[in-house]
Amino acid sequence: LVERMRGFGTTIFAEMTALAVRTGSINLGQGFPDTDGPPGMLAAAVAAIEGGGNQYPPGPGLPELREAVAAQKKERYGLDYDPETEVYVTVGATEGIAAAVLALAGPGDEVVAFEPTYDSYAATVALAGARLRTVLLRPVQGRFTFDPDELRAAVTPRTKVILVNSPHNPTGTVFTRDELAEIAAVCRDRDVTAVTDEVYEYLTFDGAEHVPLATLPGMRDRTVVVSSVGKTFSVTGWKTGWVTGPAAHVRAVQTVKQFLTYATGGPWQHATAYGLRAELPWVAELRASLERKRDRLITGLEAAGFVAYRPQGTYFVQADIRPLGYSDGVALARALPDAAGVVAVPTQVFYQRPEDGAAFVRFAFCKRDEVIDEAVRRLAGLG
Numbered sequence: 001l002v003e004r005m006r007g008f009g010t011t012i013f014a015e016m017t018a019l020a021v022r023t024g025s026i027n028l029g030q031g032f033p034d035t036d037g038p039p040g041m042l043a044a045a046v047a048a049i050e051g052g053g054n055q056y057p058p059g060p061g062l063p064e065l066r067e068a069v070a071a072q073k074k075e076r077y078g079l080d081y082d083p084e085t086e087v088y089v090t091v092g093a094t095e096g097i098a099a100a101v102l103a104l105a106g107p108g109d110e111v112v113a114f115e116p117t118y119d120s121y122a123a124t125v126a127l128a129g130a131r132l133r134t135v136l137l138r139p140v141q142g143r144f145t146f147d148p149d150e151l152r153a154a155v156t157p158r159t160k161v162i163l164v165n166s167p168h169n170p171t172g173t174v175f176t177r178d179e180l181a182e183i184a185a186v187c188r189d190r191d192v193t194a195v196t197d198e199v200y201e202y203l204t205f206d207g208a209e210h211v212p213l214a215t216l217p218g219m220r221d222r223t224v225v226v227s228s229v230g231k232t233f234s235v236t237g238w239k240t241g242w243v244t245g246p247a248a249h250v251r252a253v254q255t256v257k258q259f260l261t262y263a264t265g266g267p268w269q270h271a272t273a274y275g276l277r278a279e280l281p282w283v284a285e286l287r288a289s290l291e292r293k294r295d296r297l298i299t300g301l302e303a304a305g306f307v308a309y310r311p312q313g314t315y316f317v318q319a320d321i322r323p324l325g326y327s328d329g330v331a332l333a334r335a336l337p338d339a340a341g342v343v344a345v346p347t348q349v350f351y352q353r354p355e356d357g358a359a360f361v362r363f364a365f366c367k368r369d370e371v372i373d374e375a376v377r378r379l380a381g382l383g
């Protein structure tokens with residue numbers, strides 16, 4: 001293994017899911033729903049396969065999907081993208097983020113991201129040979145946020161990209177317009193490109209509004225927007241995503257993506273286009289049901305003695321383990337399957353300095369009510 005990738009080992013999601021399978025535990029670790037996406041969308045994937053859509057799709061993606069993405073950006077956010085030159089289909093958001101970072105940052109360059117950082121970011125920046133600088137999100141009155149001075153201090157003349165994930169995994173923070181305005185000002189003043197990870201764009205709660213950074217003044221032409229089908233439609237295994245942005249940036253992403261995977265699975269693209277056109281009412285119901293599941297899990301975690309942060313988006317709860325008498329989230333996450341028959345993700349692995357995240361573990365609530373209830377019943381015996 002090349003030196004720059006040493007230390008990344010196995011992703012925490014694979015490790016924790018394997019642990020859940022091995023121990024027969026309830027898996028509130030890796031974020032995937034335990035129910036399927038909209039039946040019409042599943043049928044559209046089957047129809048695409050049976051209808052002969054099984055050879056290489058065009059590298060940039062099926063035209064019907066690029067058009068559906070452009071229409072969604074326009075209708076939901078008022079953002080105009082040319083489906084021919086400003087939309088590109090990728091193998092999940094993960095490839096979109098990786099292709100964007102690889103296209104925009106190289107050796108000697110720096111990438112800024114908010115910490116805790118989703119697990120692929122640090123590895124992708126390392127793959128690019130660039131350096132990651134992080135800005136800590138800290139709890140302030142029950143919500144994780146950043147200090148604008150720390151953001152400005154993290155940006156140097158070498159900074160090429162700011163990676164912005166909102167709604168944010170794992171803290172659940174949905175950046176406000178004021179927070180986004182701080183980020184936008186830094187991008188404009190320091191001539192930095194933003195890469196935004198918006199995979200939870202539909203999963204927001206209590207009326208919190210997802211605002212794409214690209215909608216702020218001057219940002220449309222310096223932002224590469226990444227999203228995907230998995231979380232919105234509960235089909236995380238489809239691994240179909242898309243990048244939208246100014247044509248020059250999308251061309252740069254294309255140059256890299258072509259040689260990573262060339263194209264993205266065709267039947268999923270067909271079904272995703274159908275989903276964006278026809279299944280958004282289903283997504284509205286998913287969102288409402290997730291809000292109830294969030295409250296269900298939080299009530300249970302609080303009863304078990306955790307301090308649980310109520311997320312405004314995503315399907316994760318960040319929980320502080322110290323009231324239970326624990327201080328090391330990694331040790332607790334490793335012990336939990338035997339102690340309680342539950343698997344969680346130690347948030348510490350999303351931090352550069354372990355001590356910043358040691359007190360937290362992350363629980364997913366994209367599960368059937370009875371699964372959440374059984375998990376919290378088991379956790380109640382912990383304290």
Ligand code: PMP
Binds near residue numbers: 168199231
């Ligand atoms: N970014 C974040 C913040 C995520 O939580 C995930 C997991 N869905 C991804 C990216 C990866 O998305 P995909 O499965 O579409 O590659």
Ligand code: GLN
Binds near residue numbers: 011014169
């Ligand atoms: N995004 C999912 C999570 O945060 C996991 C994705 C993955 O397994 N790579 O749990």
